[in-house]
Amino acid sequence: MRSRQKQLLPAMVSILALVALSGCGAGSRVAENGGGTEVPCDVGVPQGGATVEVLAYNSSAIDPFTNTMVRSCKQDNLVVRHEPIDFAGQLQRTQATLSGDKGTFDLVETYNFIVPTYGAEGKLRPLDDLFAKYKEKYGLDGLNQQMLDAMSYDGHLYALPMQAQVFTMAYRKDVFDELGLKPPTTFAELRDVARKIQDSGKMEHPVAMPWLASADIVTAYDAAMGSLGTDLIDSARNRPNFDTPAAGRAFEELTSLMPYMDPQVTTFDQPAVQQQMYNGDAAVSIMFSGRMNDLADPDNSQYADRIAFAPPPSVEKGGKQYSSLSVDGWSIPANTEVDPDLLFQLMAVSVGQEASESAVPAAYPARKGVVTPQNSPYADAANNAIKHAPPPEPYAATSLISNAITPTVAEVVTGRTEPEEGTRRMQETAAKILKENQ
Template structure:
């Protein structure tokens, strides 16, 4: 029995009591049902949502991500009001928003932006929780790619951390030795390779698509970007086409690579003495050239919820407050600039200052519900290009043609 059914029964009981001459009481306020993936950070933030309203008002169901996505998809596709608030990552948010399942938050965001200091979220974060020009989710935690580098090796070589892709390549060449790769490269299909390509396409190229979703990653700038990626592989560890986050993390920890692009969530592992041989020797800056991947998770309100949407928005805003996120920083990187700039947190987590800068220069994947399907096409051809199987221009042209065919079949073009 859903909370809606419970309240309907309660209302019937109240009416019966009144008709029988009993004393009428106010009907119970409607419960708010939250469905979320289970992990420590989400347990914390859903607990903050429960604390924002009186006891018993908010129910939370935590489950594995695949089950949660299946439940949310089935419930919302049937336009049921059985779910009020749902956890979504940046990829699933685009799909749910495109399907018309989510409540736009723009008006509430504008109304409460001063009270909850919502301008504290950088533009890159707002972009990642938006679709088609509308905000659909309250950002709760973020993950961004950082540039990891061996500060001791850079100091010995007398070079500064790179700020451009050209400086990055020069440093990789200078620090590359037979026993230590100049840089990690994570090119395992699909996710890892897509993340790496996303950086090059944004830092050197013009991005993935034009305003009408026509591919532009195969234009002159895109060819230059993937050509540089191909050239950079000469400084990567052997087997880089099968390396993802785990392999690249180990290469950095074991001193087998001097630098490279890696997720914020891997930073703490560099200073773990039980796993790392380079404790205190890794440092971080924002990725050279900008444009590295930025991913944000948050909570959205169902379009079909019959609960008070303004009340739910305020509940989400309370959970995402500065105070809440300062405490939540122990579980995940908060997307608020004020928290990332907190000096005490920066002392505790050495990589936070770099993360703050990376948030301002990072870019989310294109706001396209089908981008991961595009990624399967693009990474296949990019890998052929960087390994020399196919010329870069020919590989990207073929990827663009197949991408257009896919998007045309899904009605992206008028």
């Protein structure tokens, strides 16, 4: 019996050590190390004090704004609380907190894709009156009008923009220079450039894009449609646009790039595309601007100093860029019991000039003129891309339709369904959603 106990003890110790080691990362508070600054926070706290629960996912682009708010505005009679969470977790909690008569959170991070849906459902408080009231005090006229528009629905502002992401192209300048290539401005040029790199024998799969079948692929499809000048929905006629020529053309153009991409591209999210660039496996990648700074970081890759940036190409000559503008911001849930004036001021503090400047280059803040070539390696490319991206689609059903058609888009891109059949199904699904949400 004793010998068995003797054997069990080291085994138990080993297991406990392993459990402890595997748990080391659990619960680490990424947000506390994610940038941000301390700024004056002269907000009027109601008598009796207040506790503000903040819901915002952790990323290098969002953390600076959250941290600025939490660090700067904690006072004796004001508690501002934020717990780290990932994006998927934020989506679910947002849904849950906005649903009941009383929510768990008082400030929520939202983005332009979802704002119209929640705005139409009356789950977010319109901010027009508060914006006008505090415009001067917090210099809100310094916010980019395009981003304010992106956060508006039906003429009302529902979120205060903090930062934006837009498709940006990163390419290997050394490879391009060696082969005498120029950054492509159209998909035809992109194919041409990719073919030349392939023919040179330098890379087998020179183009890298995040086309993850369960998520990113629909953003790519939407970007292609937008570049061809067509929204997912014809809002004037309240009908989907998947029976228009652009719907099929978008599929054609996307699949035309596949010979130049890794055959498993439909399993790649943005970190996987970054990894391709770090490894030197790809020479051109197009993804959201928030990922660009990492590519130029020498700690991440031996090729960091050979990376250059450019705006993304358009699908066809003269069209809008193949791009998507995603704007993040702060919203006030309609069901919060905390004073809206206090909440709005907290939001305004976090998107102030100083806070926005501290977020560069990890983020592209919503304040005009903050991102410059002096403080961000991809500034010129992103500034150009913001100007020429297809406009956001501020319609309540867009996010619902986008989610619903994702599996079909993936089936068409992976060649499991013919484009004609795919667009027919997408039209049917989207029409049903539009009818249900009239």
